[in-house]
Amino acid sequence: MPAWLWVVPAERMKGNLPHVVPLTPLxxxxxxxxxxxxxxHIFTTTGxxxxxxxxxxxxxxxxxxxxxxxxxxxxxxxxxxxxxxLSSIEVPEHVAERVLAHIDGGVKRTYNKYAYLEEKRDxxxxxxxxxxxxxxx
Numbered sequence: 012m013p014a015w016l017w018v019v020p021a022e023r024m025k026g027n028l029p030h031v032v033p034l035t036p037l038x039x040x041x042x043x044x045x046x047x048x049x050x051x052h053i054f055t056t057t058g059x060x061x062x063x064x065x066x067x068x069x070x071x072x073x074x075x076x077x078x079x080x081x082x083x084x085x086x087x088x089x090x091x092x093x094x095x096x097l098s099s100i101e102v103p104e105h106v107a108e109r110v111l112a113h114i115d116g117g118v119k120r121t122y123n124k125y126a127y128l129e130e131k132r133d134x135x136x137x138x139x140x141x142x143x144x145x146x147x148x
Contacts (some may be wrong), residue, residue, distance in 0.1 A: 016032065016033055018030070018031050018032075019031075019032070019033070024112060027113045028114065030112040032090055033131055033135055035132075035135050035136050037143070071106040093110070093138065096142075097138060099141075102134040102138075103130075106131060106133075107134060109131055110134055
């Protein structure tokens with residue numbers, strides 16, 4: 012299988028560095044099901060011309076669909092859930108932090124330029140397997 016990657020450009024990241032995300036089979040399956048538009052953006056409300064810029068309306072629709080069947084949560088809780096889940100499957104802390112695009116500061120940032128790409132791929136594949144266990148498939 013090709014080593015599919017998603018690269019978030021530096022200008023869209025807080026750390027002003029590109030964020031490279033290895034895509035797992037489940038993500039690729041999901042992306043295959045997303046409607047395509049004429050513009051360059053996949054997640055869009057403008058026919059592909061611009062990317063989604065906020066998730067508040069989508070969150071409101073999700074809350075309505077859930078109808079109070081789950082405890083209230085914020086969109087940021089998805090990141091927290093992934094980070095906690097990575098710890099639960101014993102992904103090393105430095106790798107789990109890089110999956111979320113957290114970067115070292117100070118001297119570590121200056122001297123450690125390693126991208127941890129294969130380690131992130133392994134972590135995300137393991138997380139995918141855990142999610143499949145959770146949902147029974």
